Amino acid sequence: MIGFFGTLFARAEPKLSELTVRDAPAIAALHAASFHRGWSEQEVETLLADRHVVAHRALCGGKLGGFIITRLVIDEAEILSVAVARARQGRGIGRQLLTLHLRRLAGRGARTVFLEVDETNAAAIRLYRRAGFHEISRRANYYPGAGGQSAAALVLRRDLQS
Numbered sequence: 001m002i003g004f005f006g007t008l009f010a011r012a013e014p015k016l017s018e019l020t021v022r023d024a025p026a027i028a029a030l031h032a033a034s035f036h037r038g039w040s041e042q043e044v045e046t047l048l049a050d051r052h053v054v055a056h057r058a059l060c061g062g063k064l065g066g067f068i069i070t071r072l073v074i075d076e077a078e079i080l081s082v083a084v085a086r087a088r089q090g091r092g093i094g095r096q097l098l099t100l101h102l103r104r105l106a107g108r109g110a111r112t113v114f115l116e117v118d119e120t121n122a123a124a125i126r127l128y129r130r131a132g133f134h135e136i137s138r139r140a141n142y143y144p145g146a147g148g149q150s151a152a153a154l155v156l157r158r159d160l161q162s
């Protein structure tokens, strides 16, 4: 029975909304699980309290399923981080979060959105390309990888209409 309801919750539509400082512990935990270099709760709190930061979350059954955080200065935005909980990846949560987020950024005056992505991160590259981002430059040896290998960062851009 518990398994049945667990599955129902896992598959329910995510609820998208703005992130608040109260989400900092959950964001720090998901960020740490998703990236080599984690953010501390304090770093996340500082970010979320910054008036230039625009951030959204996806709640799945009341739990944090994903987030996206951007810094917006005048009309230029930089996506700082996006992550979806591993168990919920590949179900469209990243796409829904990014779509809502870009709409909100446009509403707040953003004209251009930039981001950096590891050239080996197929899921993220696919997500961004689908959302209309294109590559504008490449930074070689940007991300340290396993076994002394390093990967390039692709710098992607998308223009928005306010």
Ligand SMILES: CC(C)(COP(=O)(O)OP(=O)(O)OC[C@H]1O[C@@H](n2cnc3c(N)ncnc32)[C@H](O)[C@@H]1OP(=O)(O)O)[C@@H](O)C(=O)NCCC(=O)NCCS
Residues within 6 Å of the ligand: 034, 035, 081, 082, 083, 084, 085, 088, 089, 090, 091, 092, 093, 094, 095, 096, 116, 117, 118, 121, 122, 123, 124, 126, 127, 130
């Ligand atoms: C990148 C990430 C946010 C995508 O979130 P998601 O909810 O899994 O993405 P979606 O289900 O909305 O899928 C988005 C696209 O990626 C594709 N995709 C998802 N997982 C994939 C995988 N493992 N390999 C290749 N493509 C994948 C989907 O097919 C979809 O493309 P499509 O629309 O052409 O079919 C998620 O994989 C993640 O959190 N990764 C770890 C953190 C990270 O790398 N963040 C990005 C840093 S720049």
